[in-house]
Amino acid sequence: MKHINEAVSGVSGYFPKNNPEIGTPFNLKEDASVPLLFTPITIGNVTFKNRIFAAPMCQYSSDNGHATDWHVVHIGSMAVRGIGAICMEATAVVPEGRISPEDAGIWTDSQMEPLKRIVNFAHAHGTKIGVQLAHAGRKASTYATWVQVHGHHHTASKEENGWPDEVFGPSSIAWSENFGEPKELTKDELVKIEDAFLASIRRCQEIGCTLTSSNFIGAHGYLLHSFVSPLSNTRSDEFGGQSLENRLRWPLQLIARPEQENGQWKQFGIEQSKIYAAEMHKLGVDLVHVSTGGNWSGQKVATGPGFQVPFAEEIKKSNPKLFVGTVGLITDAKIAESYLQEGKADVIFLARALLRNPHWPLEAAEQLGVRVKAANQYERTFYRM
Numbered sequence: 035m036k037h038i039n040e041a042v043s044g045v046s047g048y049f050p051k052n053n054p055e056i057g058t059p060f061n062l063k064e065d066a067s068v069p070l071l072f073t074p075i076t077i078g079n080v081t082f083k084n085r086i087f088a089a090p091m092c093q094y095s096s097d098n099g100h101a102t103d104w105h106v107v108h109i110g111s112m113a114v115r116g117i118g119a120i121c122m123e124a125t126a127v128v129p130e131g132r133i134s135p136e137d138a139g140i141w142t143d144s145q146m147e148p149l150k151r152i153v154n155f156a157h158a159h160g161t162k163i164g165v166q167l168a169h170a171g172r173k174a175s176t177y178a179t180w181v182q183v184h185g186h187h188h189t190a191s192k193e194e195n196g197w198p199d200e201v202f203g204p205s206s207i208a209w210s211e212n213f214g215e216p217k218e219l220t221k222d223e224l225v226k227i228e229d230a231f232l233a234s235i236r237r238c239q240e241i242g243c244t245l246t247s248s249n250f251i252g253a254h255g256y257l258l259h260s261f262v263s264p265l266s267n268t269r270s271d272e273f274g275g276q277s278l279e280n281r282l283r284w285p286l287q288l289i290a291r292p293e294q295e296n297g298q299w300k301q302f303g304i305e306q307s308k309i310y311a312a313e314m315h316k317l318g319v320d321l322v323h324v325s326t327g328g329n330w331s332g333q334k335v336a337t338g339p340g341f342q343v344p345f346a347e348e349i350k351k352s353n354p355k356l357f358v359g360t361v362g363l364i365t366d367a368k369i370a371e372s373y374l375q376e377g378k379a380d381v382i383f384l385a386r387a388l389l390r391n392p393h394w395p396l397e398a399a400e401q402l403g404v405r406v407k408a409a410n411q412y413e414r415t416f417y418r419m
């Protein structure tokens with residue numbers, strides 16, 4: 035028998051092959067049961083090796099929208115530690131759709147190559163990956179979190195590399211008193227943004243992203259979210275106002291593009307979200323990652339462990355065939371597993387827990403009493419069970 039350090043096939047560059055994949059159970063006793071967190075799941079035509087997904091996290095570290103070595107290390111560190119899927123940070127489809135000047139972008143071809151390197155690396159380590167396509171709408175042209183004065187969101191001026199005169203939204207309603215009034219998008223401008231999303235999707239497909247198509251940010255008060263809420267959308271045309279159908283029209287039109295090519299509503303809440311999710315599902319959206327808040331500066335969100343889970347659960351209950359991801363202060367493996375066991379969500383997204391501890395999946399496996407594969411290079415650390 036030959037002893038060869040076998041390479042991963044189908045990727046560029048040499049990487050030792052992990053067999054089985056990192057973050058999947060192995061050497062199990064015959065009667066061992068596998069937690070749902072470590073059970074594969076097929077969503078659409080993609081099978082994920084486990085149900086631990088990395089939520090998108092802006093790094094404010096891009097060079098005119100281009101990923102840098104920071105992103106290679108940041109994303110790579112999660113990919114080598116057994117994450118099932120990584121949704122990379124909000125990635126702008128047009129320059130004026132960035133949250134900050136250092137946001138990631140995919141509006142031009144030169145941004146593909148550095149991303150491709152990261153996608154290749156993630157795939158070589160068995161992790162599915164895509165970018166979160168984004169337009170920040172009226173919350174564009176701000177700062178990296180460590181640059182802004184704490185607790186005070188402001189629009190970045192031109193001298194601060196911002197674009198205060200090119201901030202757009204569904205209506206001319208500022209996000210807060212510290213933000214300028216956005217310009218109301220014309221119908222032609224909406225079509226241009228749709229085209230930009232489509233061009234970005236094509237770029238993502240070309241570089242081999244597994245999560246492509248309508249992988250859009252629809253939360254946190256950014257452009258799509260600001261369309262669906264009557265707080266930020268008071269348009270008088272078919273894309274706005276009191277009618278929920280009107281407010282959902284543009285986001286749904288955007289989501290539909292890749293496939294083809296009364297009472298008074300006060301705010302966007304769970305009931306309207308269920309309808310929105312159902313409409314997205316009809317258009318072929320497979321997975322909705324549920325997050326709330328961010329569209330109104332006056333809102334108070336009560337946070338605590340799993341604070342977003344009840345919203346995911348509501349969406350799941352009303353749309354049982356739609357795959358639902360939950361996120362928000364999930365840190366404990368046993369509690370995460372219980373959300374899956376109780377059918378509150380299909381996959382678990384983690385953000386800050388992974389920044390604090392990229393080994394989360396492997397440690398979760400230990401806590402849940404199942405042995406999973408560590409990267410070959412790290413195995414000697416994890417043979418503790």
Ligand SMILES: Cc1cc2nc3c(=O)[nH]c(=O)nc-3n(C[C@H](O)[C@H](O)[C@H](O)COP(=O)(O)O)c2cc1C
Pocket residue numbers: 089090091092093122123124166251253254325361362363364383384385386387
């Ligand atoms: C550093 C950082 C950057 C973030 N950037 C994004 C982003 O680009 N897109 C997004 O939808 N959410 C973003 N979020 C929100 C997270 O995806 C997640 O929903 C939130 O942090 C709650 O999950 P957690 O408690 O596991 O951190 C970000 C969060 C953090 C901590």
